[in-house]
Amino acid sequence: MTRPASGPRLLAGWAETRQVADSAAHVDRYGPLPVLGAELIGMVRAAGLLGRGGAWFPTGAKLAAVAAGRRTPVVVANGAEGEPASDKDKALLTVAPHLVVDGMVLAAVAIGADEAILCVHRGSAVRAAIAQRHGDPVAIRLVEMPARFVASEESALVNFLNTGEARPTETPPRPYERGVRGRPTLVDNVETLANVALIGRYGADWFRTAGTPEAPGTMLVTVGGVAVRPGVREIPLGTTLSAALGYQRQVVHSPAVMAGAPPQDRIDWNSGGPREPADERSNSGGGNGAADSVGAVFGHGVTEPVSAVLVGGFGGNWLPLPAAADLPLTPGALAAAGGALGVGMLLALPARACGLAETARILRYLAGESAMQCGPCMFGLAAIVDDVEGLTYGRPTVERLRYRLGMVGGRGACAHPDGAVRLAASALTVFADDVRAHASGRPCAGARMAPVIRVPASGMGLGWR
Amino acid sequence: MNPIACHAHGLCAELLPELIDLDEWGYPILADGVRGAVPAPLVDQARAAVSACPTLALRLQYPKRI
8 A cells, every 4th residue: 555655646556557456456556445424525625626527616615515405415426528539537447447436435425425426438448347346335326328528518417317318408506406316416527536535545735745735636638639648647737738748848850959868847757548559659859958949759859849739628728839838737827828727638739730720620520519409509609610611711701700709608508619619719819820811811731731630520420318 | 598498589689679689590699787687677578578488498587585
């Protein structure tokens, strides 16, 4: 039994052994499940844990609110990761499922819940881990859902559990007031609950030894696009954007510098999730001196300059590089920079790609993932995609696009349209030079390039049940 | 306004144009502040808009008496 002193916490077992932790390996590493009651709520409050599902809401406050309801509450662990480019919850549930289940059990006991439900996409491998559990005070029920983008929004999750249809509902009431079968329901992301399991074992002071005072602990990020090492890794909150991406500041196209010393500012305990290639490419880049660009340096010495990073999710924000390279990854710092940390998805866009064309493809996906319930989402997102595509190919649609972006946000039952608006609006800002060129009928060469960011086909064929 | 129930019949904008506009697809856009308070001279019109909505998507909330 070891208390992770520094380095990865949730992915400690994977980082060390590259083995999926079964029940015995889990107890060996973290120790047995502690016996705790309602005092857990105070511990989570003192730890300052913020929800890892994207909203970064204080978990202690949510636990207390659900516990204060009149009826017996229900715990729902949200592992139905809807972001196509995010793998962090799948990675966590694959390599350390018992940490998540421990957190569910501790939370359920703390708030007096008699039911704990783990929601995952159909076909998840987590079932084997549930079967290994014995003697928990609250039984864990596994529920498999259709893999749709908005199905993991909390009202959609509760709606699915109540009616079998995974589409969002009108709020209020929010699930913490009235959720599963009308009972107060704690809907927490699986990474949040895994952190609850560690706080229950090692306490608030230990939890605060990583991260920042306002955003303590570690976070799982999924790195993609032009990445040195794509995949899931665990970083302390407050790590800079460029360090999280595994980049160094460097003089691009300068072989002399690239042959230099090993990187200085890379966090060397990055632990990849199960998707990471086994043969990690060693990073031969270096040189923290003259910094005029930020780019990915690959082992064989090829440098790819990066122009922007999509942060938070498909419904997130583009942030320009190198301007945002030193931005610390915390909810507060991202909000101050006009973005949101969301689910920790970081997609790096190479400078050769067209940000508008990439944005249009992501928006097309988001429009197809509308639950088709609210008019502004159903019609507005499709119209916004048309305008962004028009702009991409040099048609004069930008004024209409700006008008539409100003009136669709905030008018859906859930925040799905708001995310699409946020993405499109940030593209207009970050790729402003491209916007001017495209709008005057001179689209860039990147617009005709093969897509860089992988966007799946919409899951429309899957239905909602 | 319940955006899921609303099916863009547009009667609300007809009856309460001072506070409700329609977007290009016929869905209502509530003027700033409608969620806060309906001005007293418009309350009767607002009641008419609420009762005219075929999908019961519009509601008027009355302040709780102290």
